[in-house]
Amino acid sequence: MSDLVIEPVEKTVTATFDGEVIATSQNALNLTEGAFKPVIYFPKKDIRMELLTPTDKVTHCPRKGDASYWTIALNGREAENVAWAYEDPTKEGAAALKGHIAFYNFVVKVA
Template identity: 40%
Template sequence: MSNPSPGLKRDPGHAITITPYPGTVTVKFGEVVVASTRNALELKEATYPPVLYVPFADIYFEHLLASDTKTRCPFKGEASYWSVTGQGEGEPDVMWTYAHPYDEVARIKDHGAFYPHKVTIDAG
């Protein structure tokens, strides 16, 4: 079933590219590693900074808890959020995912992206 992006109908010049990230990506909350992969995807969208998406298989969900937060992007779809706990502390909504992304960005399904101001992202 097709799930085209309604945003691209209004703004077909809005560029989104998704490519394999060539290095290793490690995400930490304090000293707790919450994700580590050599299979990240790099999403570049219009004038926004690039975002790294980590495959679910390389995310340590035992440190994450689904939150009630949802947002909608006209170019990617509805995002769900996850909070992190670790070292006796927590931080809300550190990761977002698209369970049913629009066709144009289908590659980010089953991947999570993290806010760099809430966790440490080492990409090399």
């Protein structure tokens, strides 16, 4: 049994930064991975991508592959490397994450 579980979120999910909505989706995914807290991944098409700027940061997860990062800038505030995605997941079990972005919940509120 894999400790990587990806399931559709069965409600509309919203992400806010600096009090402003940056993403709303009825097609978000919930990733549960081992003992980590669940993470919501938004389809890129449901995110205000004009607010995100790609960075050079890359990390590697043995279960999902390499993650790319983005900085959010809005209302004069900036949060560096606060969004990430596995744009080319290396493991079959993580393939559903392709085309989705997650946010660090201590900066971006997801509800």
